[in-house]
Amino acid sequence: MFAVSCFFILSSMFLFRGVLSAPTCELRLDVRSSIEKRGIPSAPRWVIYSDKWVSGATGPPAVSEIAGFNVFALSFLLIGGAADKALEWTQLSASDRSTIKSEYSAAGISLIVSAFGATDAPTTGGANAASTANTMAAWVKQYDLDGLDVDYEDFTAMDKSDGSAEAWLATFTQQIRTQLPQGQFILTHAPVAPWFSVSNIFAGGAYLKVDQTVGGLIDWYNVQFYNQGTTEYTTCDSLLNTSGGDWPGSSVFEIAAAGINLNKIVIGKPAQAAGDANNGYIAPATLATCVSNAKAKGWNAGVMVWEFPDAAASWISTVRSVAYPV
Incomplete structure (x- = not known):
């Protein structure tokens, strides 16, 4: 992210x-x-990440603050260990973690951890995919979370277009599933939207190749439709139908046309015009219209936002208001 x-x-x-x-x-x-x-939340999925330090708060917020979401992602679990909100989770007592998990479960909110983010470049850094998967899966189980999100942002490896990034992700995903079985634990990925485009820039196939190889093991994609150019994905049409700009073929329905399950394409957006991303922002009320337009065309995947507390219950209530009122 x-x-x-x-x-x-x-x-x-x-x-x-x-x-x-x-x-x-x-x-x-x-x-x-x-x-x-x-269990695994059924579509649509309403996902919110949390990496920002919040004064006076340790760990995830009260469920009332994120009503309307059904997945909360603690960020990040790094190759070197837990950081930020993931680290805060470990600093709570076992009884406090158990209480929070019970409250989240009762509210229908799954609690997961997100791995890597912009900090880690696992392929470029030479991390072993299988052993990294084993370590992270053990951490998920140790701290009684509902699953893992793979926020792989090793752009250097992906841009090499030699297949190394795709192979690393496939091995990591396969090994994670041996430790976090499908149907019992959530496993999502959070790629940037251009990695799903049919492009000579990504000769290794990027996430189209990942999906062909291990897509059946991934519950859904929290696709980052932001930070990819000043005008990309900023209108309903460029987000949903024709992306154009620097990354043609990477809108929601263009990604689906390339072979990705439409209802696994969760639309990811920043919470604010400034501070949560460099670009790609759509105001919540406008995004609500986009969501309604997508639903009318058969999409039912859901929306992801980066990040709490800049987005919270009121943000998702607005985004869902037209097609999926809370």
Whole structure:
């Protein structure tokens, strides 16, 4: 974008060791119940990221502050460990984390962590995809989160167009799914929109190749329709139908025409005209019209925003007001 509870121990033993010491029946029932409760939110998905320090607040906000969203992404989990809001989550007590998770679950909000962001360049930096996946999956389970978002922003690797970025992402995604099984944990990716365009600039295929290789393992894409040029994705038409500009073929329905499942294309936007992104902003009331237009054409994926607290309950209420009133 820019810049262990007792329950966990028991569930880990159940999932990955297969045998528990007595009393096994009661423990397995508890674990099975917790897995069933986690689930994956069905479309549309309303996703909000949080990386900004908020005075007087540690960890995620009260559910009332983000009513209307159903996914909250703590940012970021880095190769070197947790940072910012992800780090704050680890600094809460196990009981406080459990209470927050229960409140979020009751409100229908999944709590995930976002990895990498603009800080990490995993492919260029030589990080091993499989071992990185194992480490991050273990962190998700240790801190009892509902899944992982892959905010891969290694532009150097992708721009090389030699297939290294695409191969790294495929291996990482495949390995994550061995540790965070599909249907039990959320796994999303957050690519920039141009990486879905059919372009000679990305001879390795960029995210079209990633989707062809491992798209079936990814629940949805939080597509960043911003920071790609001063006029790109700033009207409903350029966002939805014909992107034009520096990145032709990268609007929502053009991405779908290139082979991406339409209802996995979550529209990502900055919360403010300045401060959350360099460009790509659309005012919430206008974005509500875009969302309505997209829904009328068969889209039902949802909207992502960067970031809390610049966006909160009132922002998503406006964005959803025409087609998906809260």
